[in-house]
Amino acid sequence: MNSLPARLAVFALVAAGPLLFVVAPIGSFLVMSFARVEGHQIINDMTLDNYVAFFGNWVYLKTFLLTLWLCAEVTLIGIVLGYPIAWFIWRRRARTRYLLLLLFVLPLFMSYIVKIYTMRSILGLNGFLNQILVGSGILSAPSLVFLYNQGSILITMAVIFLPFVILPIFLSLERIPRNLVQASADLGAGAGTTFRHVVLPLSLPGTIAGGLFAFVLALGDFITPQMVGGPSGFTIGRVIWSQFGLAYNWPFGAAMGAVLFLFALAVIVVAGSIASRQRV
Template sequence: MASVTGGPLVGHARSRPLSQRFRALLLRSEALRGYILLTPTLLVMFLLLVVPLCGMIAFSFFTQVYFDIDFTLTLKNYWSIIKPGAGNTYLGIPFPFETPVYTILLVKSLLMSLVATSVIVLMAYPMAYFIAFRATNHKFLWLVLITVPLWTSYLLRVFAWKVILGHNGVLNSGLISIGVIEEPLGFLLYNPAAVIITLTHAWLAFAILPIYVSLEKIDRSLLEAATDLGDSKLIRFLRVTLPLSLPGVISSALMVFIPTVGDYVTPAQVGGTSGIMIGTIIQRQFGAANNWPLGSALSIFMMLAVTAIVCLFLWGVGNDRIKARGA
């Protein structure tokens, strides 16, 4: 464009109006174009994720004094979480802290989430496998069907489990009517198991889709090759399909594990007195306990723990692969 005039390029560019210079820059720089396309998303992310997160980090260094906030920076909130003391034991593990409730609840939440995640992935895999390999005609329909539970709100699905597992619930009255039991079973609801069942149902659809995508991507000729080379169906699955679908499994596991650790609604509804999780106590800090700084510190403590576990998990997975490649 500039060459048409024949003048020296640089000098000419300087004399051009701002809008043209910007246009030229835009055409030259791919990165800039990318950022401009991303701007709305980045803006939303910044305003709704980064800013609140920074606010929370800042808050975790303040102190609540009755109804006022003391803005002097302090590590007191974090210290109160891990301050050593007489402690307590949970599942036989000692927690030697002055207020062991936070660490114990964190470990309990991580364990409950881990169990839920394992169950979810184990249940999601066969379903994804079926859609990827067995469903031939109506694949799209199957995918839509999987999202059907997501059409109602999360809270309603939790309530639905209360109706199913409850004292006069579907399960109990069904079992009574066919004569299996005489009294309603009390152990169905209001315990960690009920929380895990509910979480499993609520998050299953989120796990199926990533696994499905990774299975779908597998080159079918690899499977044929494995069969031609004499692998049985099981060996073929273990040596070809499973390793190739691992990225999907990993992302499913993370997608379920990370949000469920801090879940608050599910334990509140179906957890009873024994099924409470760390989310419950964090919510209390922002509610009745009136201690936002401690609530923020607990949230960050939880996020750090989750991050550590995720990193450990990813490192373990990566390590395995490297070993496998070396062998």
């Protein structure tokens, strides 16, 4: 089994999957981004026109920047909500801990579209939230302000992506040796000091990973903004989406997809390098 051909064969077998299902599709859309449409044919003559068109189009560029801002907000909300939850789960006793964790990641077993509809039925005019507010007398009539605006995009995305934030934070907390926390207490540090100087720094890689998940997922999400964002639910994902279908401008769509992909990749690399410096 250790002969060179055998090892090469094993490598080829193992590499075939990722090559076929990851590298090839991404490569093909990168190639597509240098093509152009003439009549109804896609002609590949390695042009940069699509990129020039995107960076020269202020409407699209502005949409891209606003989308980045939106994703940054989702990331922040995700971490602010997700970190305390992960920490709370981590502090439970072993038996309840995994049960709680399971409860919080349970939404991952549910279809993403179903979750959007659920958020809609909570935030909508006849929704759960309005029923509570009207029922308790806080509002005199149901309000439209909870849905179909920028705020509802943030809430919905944060809720949908929360399990992706909680899991890596929890895992990094779980990896902190208990004796480090005990040693900190033995040396006279209060709970707050221990958290600031021991727990928080050691859980930072997981927190960055969780935030990264939220950011990248939000960046690629063109359905949530459309479904809960109302007239303001227009993101770069929608611009890309609009180039397919009847528009049949796949090369331009691919070019914008490539910009989005490279940007996400850059964020991952930068965040990854920050996280790796924080390793124990």
